[in-house]
Amino acid sequence: MKKQLNLLYFSPTGTTEKIVKAAGGKISDNAKEYNITLPVSRESMLSFTKDDLVIVGVPVYSGRIPAIIEDYLKNISGDNTLAVLVAVYGNREYDDALLELKDIFVSKGFIPIAAAAFLGEHSFTDKLAGGRPDNDDIKTAENFGLDVKNKLDKISSISDIKPLFVKGNFPYRERKPGSPMTPSTSNECVSCGVCASACPTSAIDFDDFSKIKEDKCITCCSCVKRCPTGAKSVQTEGFKKASAWLIENFSAVRKEPEIFIQ
Ligand SMILES: Cc1cc2nc3c(=O)[nH]c(=O)nc-3n(C[C@H](O)[C@H](O)[C@H](O)COP(=O)(O)O)c2cc1C
Ligand code: SF4
Ligand code: SF4
Numbered sequence: 001m002k003k004q005l006n007l008l009y010f011s012p013t014g015t016t017e018k019i020v021k022a023a024g025g026k027i028s029d030n031a032k033e034y035n036i037t038l039p040v041s042r043e044s045m046l047s048f049t050k051d052d053l054v055i056v057g058v059p060v061y062s063g064r065i066p067a068i069i070e071d072y073l074k075n076i077s078g079d080n081t082l083a084v085l086v087a088v089y090g091n092r093e094y095d096d097a098l099l100e101l102k103d104i105f106v107s108k109g110f111i112p113i114a115a116a117a118f119l120g121e122h123s124f125t126d127k128l129a130g131g132r133p134d135n136d137d138i139k140t141a142e143n144f145g146l147d148v149k150n151k152l153d154k155i156s157s158i159s160d161i162k163p164l165f166v167k168g169n170f171p172y173r174e175r176k177p178g179s180p181m182t183p184s185t186s187n188e189c190v191s192c193g194v195c196a197s198a199c200p201t202s203a204i205d206f207d208d209f210s211k212i213k214e215d216k217c218i219t220c221c222s223c224v225k226r227c228p229t230g231a232k233s234v235q236t237e238g239f240k241k242a243s244a245w246l247i248e249n250f251s252a253v254r255k256e257p258e259i260f261i262q
Contacts, residue, residue, distance in 0.1 A: 001155045003053035003082060005031040008046070010058050010069050012037055012200050012220035015120025015133060016088040020057035022138045023086070023116075026145030027053070027152075037200050042072045048081040053152065054110070056101065057086040059120065061218075063095025063173035065104075068201060068218050073101075078109035080158055084148055085115040085166070090122030091129040092250045098260075099168025112164040113155070114148050114261040116141075123221040124234075124243045127251045140257045147261055166260045179238030181219040185210035188231040195223035195232055 005028035011017040017035065024031050036042050048054055056073075058065050065073070065087075083105050087097040094117045102112055119137060122128035133141065155161060182203075189209060196204035203216035204223060219239070223232045 001082075001152050003152065004051055006034060006048065006052055006054045007031050008034040008036065008054055008056045008076075010036050010066060010200070011088075012059070012198075012222035013121070013123050013225050016057040016059050016086070018133050018138070019086055019088055019118045019120070019141045020055050022133075022141035023084070023145035023148065024055050026142045027055075027149045036069065036072065038198075039200065039202050042069070045075050047077040048079070048110075050080045050158075052078075053082045053084070054078070055084040055086060056105065057088065058097070058101060059123070060087050060089035060094045060097040062175055063093060063097060064175055065097050065100050066218065066220075067175060070104075073104050074108070076108055078105070081110045082152070082158075083110040083112045085112055086118060087116075088118045088120040090124070090246075091119055091132075091255050092122075092246060094167075096168040096170070096172040098166045099170065100172050102164065102166050102168075103170070111158060111161055112166075113151055113161060114144070114259070115164060115166045116144055116260065117167075117258045119255055119257060122246065123219075123225070124239070125247060127247045129255075137257060140259075144257075144259055144261075147259070151261060162262055164260060164262065167258070178242070179236065180214050180217075181234055181236050181239040181242070182212050182214045182217045183219075183221075183224055183232045183234045185212075186231045186233070188229040189227075190229055190231075192228060194226050194228060198222050198226050
C-alpha cells in the first residue's frame with residue numbers, strides 16, 4: 001500500500017523526535033513533519049486522510065501521555081488513516097501511555113498497524129537511560145521502521161488489518177497532582193533566550209528569563225537541558241525527592257524497547 005508518511009511528535013527534550021525520525025527515515029524520505037512541541041505549532045488543527053500513514057510519538061509522563069497535549073490529540077481527525085504509535089519513556093515504566101495513545105487515535109478514525117515503547121534519557125536525571133536513545137536504540141527504531149514498511153507492502157485492503165494489541169490497563173494510571181517542580185535560574189544566566197523559545201507551555205517570561213509561571217510549567221526540563229550555561233535547574237524538595245526515588249529504584253537495570261506489530 002502506498003501512503004504519504006507524516007511524522008507527528010511532542011518532544012520537549014528531543015528523545016521522542018529522534019526515535020520517530022529514525023523509524024520514519026526507513027519508511028520514506030518524503031515525510032511531512034508536525035512537531036507539536038511549541039504552543040504555536042498547536043494552534044492549527046490537523047486532519048489526515050485514508051492516503052496517509054502517521055507516526056505519532058509522545059514521551060511518557062507519569063505513565064500516561066502528557067496531559068498538556070491530550071486535548072490537542074483528541075482534536076486530530078483521521079479517515080481510516082493508518083497509524084504507528086510510539087511512546088518514549090525514561091527507564092521507569094510506560095504503564096498505560098501506549099494504550100491511551102492507541103485509544104485516542106482509534107476513536108479519531110485511525111487504524112494502528114504497529115506500536116512501540118522506546119527509551120530516552122529521563123528528563124529529570126541522566127542516571128536513568130542516560131544518553132539514550134543510543135546507537136542500539138536507533139538501530140532498533142530503524143528496524144522497526146523497516147518492519148512497518150514491509151507490513152504496509154503486504155496490506156492490500158484495510159479490512160485485512162487485525163486490531164493491534166499494546167500493553168497497558170484501563171482505567172489508566174491516575175495522574176496525581178504533585179508539589180510544584182518549577183526550575184530556578186542562577187546568575188550564570190546570559191539572557192540568550194534559548195529556554196523561553198523552547199518552552200512548550202510559554203511559561204518563561206521573554207523579558208525576564210528567570211521568571212517562570214508556576215501554574216504553566218510542566219517540569220518537562222527542556223529549559224534545564226537546553227540552557228548553554230547550566231543556569232536552569234530544579235531545586236524544589238519535591239523534585240529532589242522524585243529524582244532520588246527514581247535513581248534508587250530504576251537506574252540499575254537497562255530496559256529495552258518493546259515492539260507491537262502483527
Ligand atoms: C513530568 C514527567 C513525567 C515523566 N514520567 C515518566 C514515567 O512515568 N516513566 C518513565 O519511565 N519516564 C518518565 N519521564 C521521562 C520521559 O518519559 C523521558 O525522559 C522521555 O525520553 C522524554 O521525552 P522527550 O525527550 O521527547 O521530551 C517523565 C518525564 C517528565 C518530564
Ligand atoms: S537558556 Fe539559560 S542562559 Fe539562556 S536565557 Fe535561559 S536561563 Fe539564561
Ligand atoms: S519552564 Fe517548565 S515547561 Fe517550560 S521548558 Fe522549563 S521545565 Fe519545561
